[in-house]
Amino acid sequence: MTSTTRRISRKATGKAKQETIVVAVPESGTAEEAKATLSDSIPGWNELTKQQQTELAEIAVAQRKERQPVKVKLTRKPDGGIMIDMDGKCEALGILKLQKAFAATSMEPVNARANELLRYMGSVGTDNTGRYNAALSFIESMAPQNQAETLLLVQMYVTHDAAIRALSQLGSAEWLPTAQIFGNLAAKLLRTSQGQMETLARLRRGGEQVVKHIHVDNRGGQAIVTDAVVTGGENGKSDGQSHAAGTLVECAALPCPDPQGFSLPVTGFEGKEAVPDARWNEPRRAEG
Structure with a gap:
């Protein structure tokens, strides 16, 4: 069974209400077979066209086959700190999934990277469960192969988030100098983000x-x-590779002028012309 949550904004009261829509999908079967179950659980199913019903069923079946992402819960402690707990019935499974997401086999590197993310989010006021799980989902989706890639992915997430925050300040800037400051900052952060992506690509190309x-x-x-x-x-590095292989001209x-001839005309002549002797080898006449 697959479930999804949507957030409904209430502008009048200034509050937000969460409504959970449960998408019941059989554990086995094709998209056509899943339509019978979906028709009883999806609001407005009969209002969809045949094509939309098929598309919904195909997406639901495809998501059912995918592994569920790792999730945590953030709980604020009385002293102001935040406790990170696993979200799920089996804590052991959650810990193993978290270690896999960070390409680690122990909790020490996991705690280090998790605290780095938490400190950044706390500095910008987004240290909540939803945003933290979004960061974890990004890192897990990139499937880091080692600790170097994990470090880079954490940097990529916070750099992207900082760049978007700088860009969002451009629309509300009332003065040109303020817009220039945030514009330059966003440009630098986006260049850094692009460089991080290129670095990750080079690491994976080997x-x-x-x-x-x-x-x-x-x-x-x-x-x-x-x-x-x-x-x-x-x-x-490649064995036996020339040191000049990287220089391409x-x-x-x-x-x-002649398609069948040489690229440049070569002047021809017969024989070799004798080189005259130097003038100082000739006998000089006495001046009278």
């Missing part, structure tokens, strides 16, 4: 390098460029 081979056809006077991917080992062939 040092992949692209080498371009340039073939010059003298007959046509054109350069043909082909790409070859060379995957190195750790840190992108692309150039086109020089124009050729």
Whole structure:
């Protein structure tokens, strides 16, 4: 059974009410077979078209097959601190899922990364269960393979969040200097976020390098460029690779007046011309 929660905003009272919609999906069966169960649990099912009913059933069945994300509960302590507890009936399962999400086999690195996220969220006033589980969902969805990737993913989440917060201040800025400050800050944070994504991609490629081979056809006077991917080992090093492999220079062939001849005309001559002796080797005449 799959359930989802939607938040309904009450502008008149300034309060928010949570309404839970339970989507009952059989543990087995196809989307067509699930329609019978969904028709009894989905409000407004009969108002949907046949295509919409099929789409809803397919999405529900696909989500049923996916592993449920890790979730925690944040509880504020009397001294002002926050306690992180597992959300679920089986605490052992929750802890193991949390360790897997952070690519760890013990709780020490998990607690370190979890506290880093919590401190940032507390500094911007978003240290609540919903936002914290959203951060965990992002990290888990990226499936970090080691502690380096976990560190980077935590940085990526907080950098993105800070960039969005800076951008949100542009609309409410009343003075140009204020808008410029937040605009420059957002631009720097977005560049940092992009660099973090590129770093993660390089880590997962394992040092992949692209080498371009340039073939010059003298007959046509054109350069043909082909790409070859060379995957190195750790840190992108490849045995026996030339130190100049990373320097690529692309150039086109020089124009050729004769399609069947040389790229450049070569002046021809017969034989070798003798080089004259130096003038100081000749006998000098005495000046009278």
